[in-house]
Amino acid sequence: MYSEEEIIKRCLNNDSHAQEALYRQYAPKMFGICLRFTRNKMEAEDVLQDGFIKIFTYLKDFKNEGSLEGWIRRTMINTAINFYKKKVKRYNELNIDKTELPDSDEENIIDKLSAEELLATIQELPDGYRMVFNLSVIEGFTHKEIGDILHISENTSKSQLSRARSTLQNKLKKIKNQ
Amino acid sequence: MNRDSKHIDEIFRKKFESFEVQPPEHVWNNIQASLSGNTSGTLFSNPVSLATLAAIILIALFLGLNVFKQSDLPSTQPSGFSPKDASSSPKTNPAQPAAEETSVSGSVREPDIIKNDAVQSFPEGPSTTFGKHFDDENATEKQTLAKKTILDIDPIGFAGPLYSFEMRSLPVSADRNAGLKPVISSHKNSTYDMKPELLLGLRVTPGVMFFPDDNIQKEANYRVDLSTGLQFRDFFVETGLGINFSKDNGGYDYDYKKYLGTYDDVYQVTFDSTENGIIPTYHTNPVDVYDSVKETYVPTKNHYTYLEIPLYLGFRKQVNRLSYFVKGGPAFALLIHKNIPDVNLAANDEIIDIKKSQPLRVNTNWQIVLGAGIDYRIHRNLSLSVEPVFRYYVRSAYERRYIKSRHTYDIGLRAGVLYNF
Known part of the structure; x- marks a missing residue:
């Protein structure tokens, strides 16, 4: 078992065992992230693959200023975002809609659903909604940061989130009624 | 944002906090292959590919052995x-x-x-x-x-x-x-002549590979192949070895840091008292200065050479000197050489991000090949053959991470000579 520093050092020397150890350590968590940002497993695999290739290629740029996991996570999210930037030419500018307030029933439903079930509803969101929802709700980025990342305005980010929430609520209502 | 929304967000965040899914094993194989300069996994990493290749080789060997047995027949008996x-x-x-x-x-x-x-x-x-x-x-x-x-x-x-x-x-x-030589009759319908006929062919196939993607152009390629086949009445089996020369109009989209020089960063100033007064001494470190250059594009020509092993089954009907045929079967392609130029940067420039505008081709691929054509016998043993060929790539000919669930296909015109023994 390597220490984190040892793994990085060995990876920088193209030690394939260390690369595999690093991959095995972080791949399950990163694949979970990729699944959230993509529409299906196949796309998530593509993003994971691209992301790890970038990680190994640019590991020399990791400055040990934060945690390695944080850096890997950020790289993976950037890869997922770039993946959709290629696909989505532009995000529709949307007005901020008044979002329905979730009632306590919905909270209960969300609480009872497994991560896999929630993942399925997130994956069904349109690309733009899903990006903003993930970045804002799960990753904790501000709308200004999201705007910078996705090259959209802060207001667009807010409206996308609003729409995402609304869409999710509708989907959860359907689950509730089933 | 209201309090309820925050609460919902919190539930979502919690649910995905420790959410992990084990990715499939082939992802690591692809990563490893990419890191080691390969692009689609090692040749023998896929057991299905290996098994099918082994089957093709065994069938080819089997046919070959039988042909030799057959051609040895007269000589196995005393003269x-x-x-x-x-x-x-x-x-x-x-x-x-x-x-x-x-x-x-x-x-x-x-x-x-x-x-x-x-x-x-x-x-x-x-x-x-x-x-x-x-x-x-x-x-x-x-x-x-x-x-x-x-x-x-x-x-x-x-x-x-x-x-x-x-x-x-x-x-x-x-x-x-x-x-004393036996003369093989060419009357295929005769009940006397049921002996399989050995065919050797040398053919070239100029072709075009098409991509169902607007961003990628169609690319020309050439094939040269040496084939061997056995004709059993109206049916034939064909295998052989081919070399496929392909060329892509590739390119790199990249952002890089252009090296501009250095400046001296003052990290400490000390003062010395001299006869002339107080003199400051600046302690400096040289710091590299870069300018970010974004979205630079450099076109390249990527060359690939594949070894191809097909196995076709077909039907051929002869009418006097002319015979027409249809055939189909799988073909396995193995990348044996590639030449992909690198981005040439000045010594101190650094790549920030780089993307290939054209995806790289995979190391191995399987194709389903369909062909139909005619042979024209110009001599007792020699025929000219021409045949339009359609190839469907079972998995893309390009790296999957670039072309999602899309399949390339190829149309070519195979032409050459056939020699029958």
Whole structure:
């Protein structure tokens, strides 16, 4: 078992065992992230693959200023975002809609659903909604940061989130009624 | 944002906080292959590919061995082979009943069944059944002999109705200098000629590969292949080796840091008192200065060479000199050489981000090949062949991470010469 520093050092020397150890350590968590940002497993695999290739290629740029996991996570999210930037030419500018307030029933439903079930509803969101929802709700980025990342305005980010929430609520209502 | 929304967000965040899913194993194989300069996994990382390749090689070997057995047939008998010799020579199949041997060989010894005097009259020629035609009353017995001989020399039992060595029906070349040679009849429909015909071909195939993607152009490629095939009546099996030369108009989109020089960063200032007053001393470190240059594009020409091994099954019908055919089957392609130019940067420039504008091709791929064409016989053993070919790449010919669930296909015109033995 390597220490984190040892793994990085060995990876920088193209030690394939260390690369595999690093991959095995972080791949399950990163694949979970990729699944959230993509529409299906196949796309998530593509993003994971691209992301790890970038990680190994640019590991020399990791400055040990934060945690390695944080850096890997950020790289993976950037890869997922770039993946959709290629696909989505532009995000529709949307007005901020008044979002329905979730009632306590919905909270209960969300609480009872497994991560896999929630993942399925997130994956069904349109690309733009899903990006903003993930970045804002799960990753904790501000709308200004999201705007910078996705090259959209802060207001667009807010409206996308609003729409995402609304869409999710509708989907959860359907689950509730089933 | 209201309090309820925050609460929902919190639930989502919690649910996904420790959410992990084990990715499939092939993802790591692809990453490893990419890191080691390969682009689609190692050749033998896919057991299905390996098994199919092994099957193709085995079938090719099997066919090849049978062809050699067949072409060896006359020489496996003494040069002066005759039914008499055959009857007295040791049987390769000891299980044959002795009574049957006697009966068969006895009937073959009859000299009056031979009607081709020209063949009989070779002064120094061996006594042989080549080029002789049996009369009707002895035909059944002769056929029995022929079939028995087949069984005796066919240890793997492949011989069947489609694989009968009808030695008795082969006419003999009258060229005494050339020796005694059986002449293979080209009458495919004759009940006498059920012997498989060996075909060798040398062909070139200029083609175009198409991509169902607006961002990627179609690309030209060329193939040269040496094929071997066996024709069983109207059906044939074909395999061989081909080299595919492909070229892509590739390119790199990249952001890089252009090196501008250095400046001296003052990290400490000390003051010394001298006769002339206080003099400051600046302690500096040189710091590199870069300018970010974004979205630079450099076109490249990417060259790939593949070794291809096909296995086709087909149907060929002959009408005089012309024969037409259809065929299909899988082909396996293995990348044996590639030349992809690198981005040339000044020594101190650094890449920030780089993307290939054209995806790289995969190391191995499978194709389903369909073809239809015509052969025109210009000589007894030589034909010209032309054949439009359609290839469908089972998985993309390009790295999957670039082209999602899309399949490339290829249309070419295969043309060349065929030699039949």
